[in-house]
Amino acid sequence: MSVRERLSQAAFELFAERGFDETTVDDITARAGTGRTTFFRAFGSKEEVVFPDHDSLLASVQARLDAAAPGGEAVALAEAARLVLLHYLAEGDLARTRYVLTRRVPALRAREIAGQRQYQRVFLAFARQWYGEGSRADLHAELLADAVVTAHNHVLRQWLRGRTDTPESDFDEAMAEVLRIFGSGSDSTAGIVVLRTGRDLDDVLPGLRRLLD
Template identity: 60%
Template sequence: MSARPAKERLVEAAFALFAERGYEQTTVDDITDRAGVGRTTFFRTFPTKEDVIFPDHEVLLGAIESRLAGSTDRTALIAVTEAARLVLRHYLAEGERAMTRYRLTRTVPALRDREIAGVQQYQRLFRRFLHRWMGGGPDTALRAELMAGAVVNAHNHVLRRWLRGQASDPEREFDAAMTETVGLFSRPREGAESSIVVFRTSKDLDTVLPELNRLLGEPG
């Protein structure tokens, strides 16, 4: 008996079988037989066969929410960028599994619908955060909706390019895409020149920002 968790074995077995036989041709019994577990274990772990396909959205949504919640008014847009990056990195870490999922969702309508529903969850989370950051009034609702959609679409554009084998450095493309996206919604002070910079650092932003302000000659 394998020492690996049943969930990991079920996912591995399912993806291998989907690649070999196709999604429709693979049954739950096929998956449990390959994984060496019973049907009861399968349905305790996944409500349906579809659920084996998709990443744990609840975990990802929780990580995004935590990253956004840890931001300040001044670091909100950086937090949005870094929260979207969490999703991208999750797919990159999956590697071939993410590419198999992409092929399946292109050919199985039920999986495509499930994928769209997942994307909408991410977009709603960004929209709620951005709406609060913008003031939460009726005059900012549309702007928050538009920006949330732009953030998700920019992320998905880079992700699809990587899944199709068209992006050799998806993180670099993501940085460029998010710089452009955030720039669309950043309003400079009248008469001021501005630019949007996306960067990665392991340091706390509350420590980094005062130093950046000093270098730029901005008030703290």
């Protein structure tokens, strides 16, 4: 385990035991067996321990959108949003602990919302390029960007709250619905959506049939 990982583990243990506001940087370094200088080399602040990978994840989303081929915008959008979900799923209990913290600590909740707005702006810039110019296109681009973030957050919350054990398939269905409504890249709201998945076709077809009914 790296020093950064030790500090993160110590911090989340203490946040759970004592609360975020009651835990100091000195408490975290003492639990991790490091010093303050080491802490601030790894993290800029106590808050950054809670959201350590935001910038790199946002960069990955931007990179996937930048790599979209002409005609492949819907796929790029779905895959970029999926990167965020997969990151949180890979965190497991850490993501659930963060969820509890952000609901209890207003400053963390505000930072989380600010982070979501950054994703929204990235998706909006991409959607505007896809839709082209015009007031109607600009409206559709904003609706699409909002819908992508909302669909992702809905699925993630369901998983964090223990209400689903199939978040990836839930996400595929949610994004298919978003792209069905907003993802044509034109004034028409009908389009063809292609989503990549490693699941068996028999598992995917029921959800697709429900969307087409």
